[in-house]
Amino acid sequence: MVSSGLIDHPDVSHYRLALHLTTAFITFSFALWIALDIKYPSIKEVDNKLRNIIRFTYLILLVQIIWGAVVAGLDAGFIHNFWPMMSDGKLIHETVYIEQNPLWRNFVEGKSGVQFIHRYLAYVVVALIIYIWYKAKKSSTTLLQNKSIKVLLLLVLLQFTLGVFTLLYQVPVALGVIHQVVAFFLLAAMTFTLHRFSR
Numbered sequence: 001m002v003s004s005g006l007i008d009h010p011d012v013s014h015y016r017l018a019l020h021l022t023t024a025f026i027t028f029s030f031a032l033w034i035a036l037d038i039k040y041p042s043i044k045e046v047d048n049k050l051r052n053i054i055r056f057t058y059l060i061l062l063v064q065i066i067w068g069a070v071v072a073g074l075d076a077g078f079i080h081n082f083w084p085m086m087s088d089g090k091l092i093h094e095t096v097y098i099e100q101n102p103l104w105r106n107f108v109e110g111k112s113g114v115q116f117i118h119r120y121l122a123y124v125v126v127a128l129i130i131y132i133w134y135k136a137k138k139s140s141t142t143l144l145q146n147k148s149i150k151v152l153l154l155l156v157l158l159q160f161t162l163g164v165f166t167l168l169y170q171v172p173v174a175l176g177v178i179h180q181v182v183a184f185f186l187l188a189a190m191t192f193t194l195h196r197f198s199r
């Protein structure tokens, strides 16, 4: 602890924190994939279009997780504690794009900018998963495919709600932890679903 220098500056770069969390999540997802390869037989008939949407959603979910870690790393959950507006009837607070220079830096180093990405990308993740659920309902799926998509949908709705409350209550430790744990299970469900749609 002493030689780490964490005594005087008990803060770690948000880039390193995000990298650490993301590496852990990807490693877990990869290990789960290998285990699923062993446990379940390969699928013969796959709906390619649906599989591609699931692949894309997996990637967007990873991006959402990375920005979640950046929000946590910058303590950006302690500002704009409103939902669905960012503040005073505004969907986008002006500090989102004026805090840092040049503009792009706001979205990786500005508290408002990173929170903006995380809160709005969440809608995209939810919409994509609802779309997957809707498409799967209309195509012929196996029991496991069907179940995994239902679990995925339930988890993403839970995760979204937890995120909103984490923000509204200014990140109580318990909610912050539960929000992180559910992100882990959400990635597990996403991995399982993608595996069930891959040959």
Ligand code: HEM
Pocket: 021, 064, 065, 066, 067, 068, 069, 070, 071, 072, 073, 075, 076, 077, 078, 083, 118, 119, 122, 125, 126, 156, 159, 160, 161, 162, 163, 164, 165, 166, 167, 171, 176, 177, 179, 180, 183, 186
């Ligand atoms: C698909 C939806 C979502 C996913 C997968 C997700 C994932 C994550 C992850 C992985 C973290 C980092 C946790 C940590 O390292 O401690 C995080 C943090 C956070 N998220 Fe989300 N999130 C989602 C939706 C939301 C929504 C809708 C909001 C609010 C509108 C939100 C607000 C927050 C806040 C405030 C933090 C910081 C918590 C802290 O400081 O410990 N999230 N999120």
